[in-house]
Amino acid sequence: MPTFFRYDGMQTLNWRLADSVVVDETSLVTDIDFTVRPLPFGEGVVTGTVTDNSGQPVNGAFIYAVNSFGEISGYAIADLSGNYTLTGLLSGYYSVSADMIDYTAASPVNLSISYNNLNQNANLSLIPASVTGVNNNKPEVVSEYQLFQNYPNPFNPVTNIKFSLPERSNVKLIVYNVLGIQVASVMNEVRNAGTHTVSFDASNLASGIYFYKLETGKFTSTKKFTLLK
Secondary structure, three states: OOOEOOOOOOOEOOHHHOOOOOOOOOOOOOOOOOOOOOOOOOOEEEEEEEEEOOOOEOOOOEEEEEEOOOOEEEEEEOOOOOEEEEEEEOOEEEEEEEEOOOEEOOOOEEEEEEOOEOEEEOOEEEEEOOOOOOOOOOOOOOOOOEEOOOEOOOEOOEEEEEEEEOOOEEEEEEEEOOOOOEEEEEEEEEEOOEEEEEEEEOOOOOOEEEEEEEEOOOOEEEEEEEEOO
8 A cells, every 4th residue: 555755664644744755866766666466356346536625636646445443455546537446345344535745634435345236436525735715804703513524534643633612612532442441632621612623643552443522511522533553
C-alpha cells in the first residue's frame, strides 16, 4: 500500500507526518520499487469518484478500504477524472475513505461486500486544507451541537477532532476501545460557543478501531476512528 517517506524508517499513511526529500540537478534518487499483481476473480470491487467541495475531480487522491478489524484491505489512486477502483475485497464490512496532500480527509463511506453483491459504489469528497473566501468580519454563528468525523482517518498517530457548540459549555472528549474501556481523555474543559478543533495523539495506543465520545450538559455523540501504525 502507498506510504510516505520518513527518515526514521517508520511508514506513515498520513502526508502531514512525512519528511521532505530534496531533489536537484546533482541528486540521484534510487531504490524506488514497483509491484504489480493480477486482478483476482470472484472478489469484491468498489468504484467511485473523488471530488473536492466544488465538484471538481481530485487527481492522485489515495483511497483506502479498511475492514472491520482496522486493517487496510485495498487501496487505489484516483485518476485524472477522479475515478478509482478498489479490487480484491473479500466478503465483509468496510470503511472506504480518501486523503490527499493539502486536503482534509474525506468522511468514510461504510459498505458491505457479499458473494451476492460483489460490486459497490462509494463517492468521496475532499475539502482543501486552506479555503479562501470573503471575510465579512461577522462572527461565526452555530445553531446546534455537532461532532464531526475526525481527519485524517485512518490516522497514525495524530488526528484532528472537530465539534460545534451553540453555547458556552463544559466539554468532555473521551476515547474508548472496542470493549468500551476508556483509553484516553482528550479534553475536559469549558469552551465558548463556536466550532473548535483539537488534536489527539495516539502514540501510546495499539493499532485498531476506537470510539471518541463528546459529552456536554445537553449533548452526547460518539464516532468511530481507526488507528493504523
